Amino acid sequence: MVNIAQLDPSASPLDYYGWELRRQREAAGLTQNQLGDCIFCTGSLVGQIETTRKLPTREFSERVDAALGTGGLFSRLIGLVLRSQLPSWFQPYAEMEARATYISTFQTQVVHGLLQTPAYARALLAVDYPDKVEELLAARLERQRILERAEPPALWVVLSEAVLLQQVGSREVMREQLAHLLSFRDNPWVHIQVLPFAVGEHAGMMGSFTLLRFDDDPALFYVDSYDQGHMTANPSVIKERSVGYARLQATALSTEDSAVLIARVMEERYGDPS
Incomplete structure (x- = not known):
């Protein structure tokens, strides 16, 4: 039997x-x-x-x-x-991210998960989760589906210039990733700015963070670490980080100038070496 x-x-x-x-x-x-x-x-x-x-x-x-x-x-x-394949500590954030109507994030080291290509995400996940790469990759790509909705959230991303220069995977992987960022230039709901090294000290020196806003619920502040995520709706934290984010946006390159810089790095750093 x-x-x-x-x-x-x-x-x-x-x-x-x-x-x-x-x-x-x-x-x-x-x-x-x-x-x-x-x-x-x-x-x-x-x-x-x-x-x-x-x-x-x-x-x-x-x-x-x-x-x-x-x-x-x-x-x-x-x-x-x-x-459910996401780390348990990250799942509450992912659920709130899927409900948000406005997402604003500052990233110091890597491209935000919503904008990562499969090859870039795979290279990142392989570092800490070599035995669960495909499962976590599938979960990450599923998160990105919120950008394909008929009414997607507004996504504003400020990237440190370091994100463009830190090679993740091969040169081809980075070239594809930067080209993917450029593909959002005409998307009315996705805005990408680069914070250049030349600005010196800035309002994001403490590290990456994300602010989620909703139609009918209080805003949330989120920051993660290796084994846990911290999420809060504390009004004073939301106010402080919202002002900090506005300062980052004002200090960063415009979306147009950011696209020019991304394209230049893509060609000069990750282009065909021949």
């Missing part, structure tokens, strides 16, 4: 996804191989996802919904599943 793994659907979003996938498949009278044939994958992959040994993707979820006629169930679940 085949030993069928038992899942506790309340254990995690991933367990619930696998449990529900098996339930819906069996209700449709399909074997794993038959469902795999319907959605252009192997039955083995279906089995691995049902038993939580493999993380589902958004494309897989959309195909399952179409094949089983589940009305978008798995396409809705996949967001929860991918978000």
